[in-house]
Amino acid sequence: xxxxxxxxxxxxxxxxxxxxxxxxxxxxxxxxxxxxxxxxxxxxxxxxxxxxxxxxxxxxxxxxxxxxxxxxxxxxxxxxxxxxxxxxxxxxxxxxx
Numbered sequence: 001x002x003x004x005x006x007x008x009x010x011x012x013x014x015x016x017x018x019x020x021x022x023x024x025x026x027x028x029x030x031x032x033x034x035x036x037x038x039x040x041x042x043x044x045x046x047x048x049x050x051x052x053x054x055x056x057x058x059x060x061x062x063x064x065x066x067x068x069x070x071x072x073x074x075x076x077x078x079x080x081x082x083x084x085x086x087x088x089x090x091x092x093x094x095x096x097x
Contacts (some may be wrong), residue, residue, distance in 0.1 A: 004044070005056055005077060006036060006040060006041075006044050007044050007047070007048060008076070008079055008080075008083075009028045009031075009032050009034060009036070010024055010044050010045065010048070010054075011033075011048075011053070011054075011068060011072060011075070011076040011079075012029070012031065012042065012076065013027040013031070014054065014066060014067055014068045014072070015068060015073070016078060017067065018032065018036075018057040018065035018066060018067040018068075019058065019065055019066065020063040020065045020066075021038065021041055021042070021045070021063060021066075022063075023037070023066075024041060024063075024066070025038070026039060045066055048072065052069055052071050052072075053067050053069055053071055053072035053075055054067065054068060054069060054072055055069055
């Protein structure tokens with residue numbers, strides 16, 4: 001899967017457990033200072049469900065939370081490892097310039 005920034009932020013939000021869409025939007029805003037539109041979020045979630053990275057969790061009243069699958073956790077770990085290495089190089093290059 002080619003992880004977009006939005007998908008990565010959603011997966012990070014779900015990494016510590018299921019969240020419903022409003023909680024995902026709030027968490028992304030709090031942790032990444034990025035505002036996800038509701039339509040954008042549902043598009044990301046639908047795509048990730050289709051790829052087997054996210055599933056709908058058991059309903060909590062009227063709320064419909066989502067959670068990472070095992071494959072989603074692996075994909076997020078791979079993405080974070082890759083981005084950590086790229087960020088390290090980027091910071092080194094900026095410091096040298």
